[in-house]
Amino acid sequence: MSNTSHVAELHDNIVAHDLTKSFGAVRAVRGLDLSLQRGSTVALLGPNGAGKTTTIDMLIGLTKPDAGTVSLFGRTPTEAVKAGMIGAMTQTGQLIDYLSVREVVTMMASIYPAPLDVEEALRISGANEFADRQTRKLSGGETQRVRFALALVADAELLVLDEPTVALDVEGRRDFWSAMRAFAARGKTVVFATHYLEEADAYADRIVLMSRGRIVADGAPTEIKATVGGRIIRATLPDVELLALHALPGVTMVDRKGDAITLNCSNSDATLRELLRTYPSVRDIEVRGAGLEEAFLELTVDDEAP
Amino acid sequence: MTELTYLRYEVLRTWRNRRFLLFSLVFPLILFLAIAGPNKHVTFDHVPFPLYYMTGMIAWGTMVAVISSGARIAAERNAGWTRQLRITPLPTWSYFSAKIVCGYMMALLSMAVLFAAGTSEGVRLDTVQWFVMIGLLLVGLVPFAVMGIMFGHLLKVDSLGPAIGGVTSLFALLGGSYGPLIRGGFLLSIVKFLPSYWLVQASKTSLRGGAWPLEAWLVIVVWTLVLSFLAVRVYERDTKRV
Numbered sequence: 001m002s003n004t005s006h007v008a009e010l011h012d013n014i015v016a017h018d019l020t021k022s023f024g025a026v027r028a029v030r031g032l033d034l035s036l037q038r039g040s041t042v043a044l045l046g047p048n049g050a051g052k053t054t055t056i057d058m059l060i061g062l063t064k065p066d067a068g069t070v071s072l073f074g075r076t077p078t079e080a081v082k083a084g085m086i087g088a089m090t091q092t093g094q095l096i097d098y099l100s101v102r103e104v105v106t107m108m109a110s111i112y113p114a115p116l117d118v119e120e121a122l123r124i125s126g127a128n129e130f131a132d133r134q135t136r137k138l139s140g141g142e143t144q145r146v147r148f149a150l151a152l153v154a155d156a157e158l159l160v161l162d163e164p165t166v167a168l169d170v171e172g173r174r175d176f177w178s179a180m181r182a183f184a185a186r187g188k189t190v191v192f193a194t195h196y197l198e199e200a201d202a203y204a205d206r207i208v209l210m211s212r213g214r215i216v217a218d219g220a221p222t223e224i225k226a227t228v229g230g231r232i233i234r235a236t237l238p239d240v241e242l243l244a245l246h247a248l249p250g251v252t253m254v255d256r257k258g259d260a261i262t263l264n265c266s267n268s269d270a271t272l273r274e275l276l277r278t279y280p281s282v283r284d285i286e287v288r289g290a291g292l293e294e295a296f297l298e299l300t301v302d303d304e305a306p
Numbered sequence: 307m308t309e310l311t312y313l314r315y316e317v318l319r320t321w322r323n324r325r326f327l328l329f330s331l332v333f334p335l336i337l338f339l340a341i342a343g344p345n346k347h348v349t350f351d352h353v354p355f356p357l358y359y360m361t362g363m364i365a366w367g368t369m370v371a372v373i374s375s376g377a378r379i380a381a382e383r384n385a386g387w388t389r390q391l392r393i394t395p396l397p398t399w400s401y402f403s404a405k406i407v408c409g410y411m412m413a414l415l416s417m418a419v420l421f422a423a424g425t426s427e428g429v430r431l432d433t434v435q436w437f438v439m440i441g442l443l444l445v446g447l448v449p450f451a452v453m454g455i456m457f458g459h460l461l462k463v464d465s466l467g468p469a470i471g472g473v474t475s476l477f478a479l480l481g482g483s484y485g486p487l488i489r490g491g492f493l494l495s496i497v498k499f500l501p502s503y504w505l506v507q508a509s510k511t512s513l514r515g516g517a518w519p520l521e522a523w524l525v526i527v528v529w530t531l532v533l534s535f536l537a538v539r540v541y542e543r544d545t546k547r548v
Binding site for chain 1: 312
């Protein structure tokens with residue numbers, strides 16, 4: 001019985017097991033385990049160099065892992081690609097020339113077994129506004145929209161977007177994400193990489209937080225925000241139990257180096273009041289917003305055993 | 307069906323690239339008219355000069371056509387387009403064959419234009435001779451088509467122009483496109499190892515109504531095999547790097 005359900009799960013999910021990839025001395029991805037439900041929208045969130053792109057490239061078969069396996073709805077990445085189950089917008093890339101926008105999207109559609117209607121893909125991506133223009137005469141933002149249309153037109157089971165909004169302005173970003181949502185609403189699985197917490201928070205059902213090639217947090221956006229989106233209190237406080245600090249209200253994570261303590265807080269006001277009341281001897285108090293980068297550093301500080 | 311749609315757009319792109327037309331078509335035509343015209347009645351290497359020179363220019367122009375078509379892969383690699391295609395169901399072979407078809411299409415166009423120019427300069431062949439010549443040219447271009455795909459994975463976009471210009475000129479020169487540079491002796495037996503020599507010889511061969519000698523077929527086959535092997539190697543190296 002459990003075997004049957006396991007197989008069913010494999011066919012419904014995207015499963016990565018123990019994925020590992022190094023480029024020379026750089027360990028880009030270190031033993032990553034991940035299971036993504038069909039139909040969900042998942043953000044891979046992390047700073048530059050976290051291994052997001054490498055992970056995505058291994059998921060879609062562009063990069064061969066040093067170790068580990070990937071199953072896309074029960075298939076290998078190569079099989080899934082051949083079956084036309086993947087539509088992707090990689091991080092960089094330009095369009096081929098001597099074609100109009102509509103022509104290049106039509107050309108791409110012809111490769112897939114069951115493509116989306118070309119006009120539909122142009123409309124969702126917003127590229128319909130300049131569909132007759134030559135690809136050479138597009139701005140950066142327009143090129144991104146066409147690249148999005150190329151990923152959409154596959155009408156693939158899995159849509160992969162690697163930092164798709166990098167070249168877009170604020171308005172362009174908003175349009176992009178609402179288009180992505182419209183596509184995801186068709187029951188498709190979407191995986192996107194970003195280094196903006198706000199984007200991941202606003203558009204994903206689930207956030208996988210990566211740092212230095214590992215998953216450091218994984219959960220619903222609210223959970224992730226509680227972990228990394230709060231404030232950090234640093235102070236000097238000798239002779240205190242980590243557990244006692246953890247018991248303070250609003251504390252999500254605690255660290256201590258000598259007498260210096262660091263508290264990651266979801267509610268720093270409450271934490272600070274209680275900290276001052278309970279430990280009058282606390283001094284050198286410093287409170288600041290936990291930027292994503294700092295939060296990543298905090299989260300991964302224990303991983304840095306050589 | 308899907309392959310045809312894809313191919314149609316590749317052909318359209320090739321046709322719209324005017325630089326391509328210039329080098330594979332206009333230059334050989336100008337050279338032909340400038341040199342064959344004043345030498346209409348000369349016989350050269352046992353062949354009427356306009357026929358010899360027409361075939362020479364065709365060899366040069368069509369070489370440029372098929373090599374450039376494959377070599378354009380370099381630009382598409384550079385743009386990240388080939389990477390994009392690798393996450394689509396398009397088989398690698400279809401991608402390459404579209405490039406080869408486009409190259410041959412341009413080659414046929416180049417031939418048609420030079421045939422017309424040749425006829426206007428007094429070239430006369432019967433139907434069989436025309437077909438033999440076209441057939442030999444198409445076969446003789448195979449190694450160059452493969453060479454183009456190899457260049458597409460070997461070269462950077464910046465070095466494409468000089469590389470194609472240099473290589474095709476060298477092959478054309480040694481093969482006798484601009485006139486038989488080497489007419490006998492030891493060097494001739496070396497030059498006979500070049501596929502471009504046999505491209506140029508297609509005129510002479512067709513006049514006799516026969517096909518190439520065995521050594522020509524061997525040269526074409528060996529060059530094709532060796533270049534294919536190298537093309538596969540550079541392709542694998544290129545796609546593994548990512």
